[in-house]
Amino acid sequence: MLKRTGIAVGAVVLVIAGAVGWWLLSPLFISETVNEDFPFSANAQVPESMTPQQVEMVMEGMSMVDQPVEETMPAMAEPSGPAAVKTGAFRDADRFHKGSGTATVYMVDEDQHVLRLEDFQVTNGPDLHVLLVNHPDPQNRDDVQGGGYISLGSLKGNLGNQNYEIPAGTDINAESSVVIYCRPFHVVFSVAPLQEAG
Numbered sequence: 001m002l003k004r005t006g007i008a009v010g011a012v013v014l015v016i017a018g019a020v021g022w023w024l025l026s027p028l029f030i031s032e033t034v035n036e037d038f039p040f041s042a043n044a045q046v047p048e049s050m051t052p053q054q055v056e057m058v059m060e061g062m063s064m065v066d067q068p069v070e071e072t073m074p075a076m077a078e079p080s081g082p083a084a085v086k087t088g089a090f091r092d093a094d095r096f097h098k099g100s101g102t103a104t105v106y107m108v109d110e111d112q113h114v115l116r117l118e119d120f121q122v123t124n125g126p127d128l129h130v131l132l133v134n135h136p137d138p139q140n141r142d143d144v145q146g147g148g149y150i151s152l153g154s155l156k157g158n159l160g161n162q163n164y165e166i167p168a169g170t171d172i173n174a175e176s177s178v179v180i181y182c183r184p185f186h187v188v189f190s191v192a193p194l195q196e197a198g
Helices: 002-028 052-063 141-146
Strands: 033-035 083-089 099-109 112-122 128-133 149-154 159-166 177-182 187-193
Touching (some): 141 187
Antiparallel strands (some): 083 099, 083 187, 128 177
């Protein structure tokens, strides 16, 4: 009886250990690509009954309309659409944790910002998060947590083009880098030091 109980407990422990091992190690062998469109239409009002495909078809159809218009240039035109505020290139954290691509913070509205990752690639890992960090070029956990950071959520994929909303009220001037960070092990996977765009 005691032997059977020991075997049952051993089997349960083995299953749990296998599941944890898979969770920790599988990202090293599996890549996930995410390709999101640039949020140009962040402020656009789209009828609820329209699907994204229908919106795309309408926009494509309108782009083919060729109608000449003669208007005088206004004295001062306000820029419209998202404007790049800060940008930086991802670098490797070390010989094993590698990253590349660009991170750009766009101002979509007066108090609305979006982080855009383009041509992005990073070594995959368990529970990776996207952080805006005050430190200009963090190397480790102390650099990330010491100066303060804002989590933009879980990394959507380790490859591709992605958008992350920045919480309203964030002081973009105080944020100096974008970090891909492994929460379970507190490891920096890649860093993009940010500079003023322009």
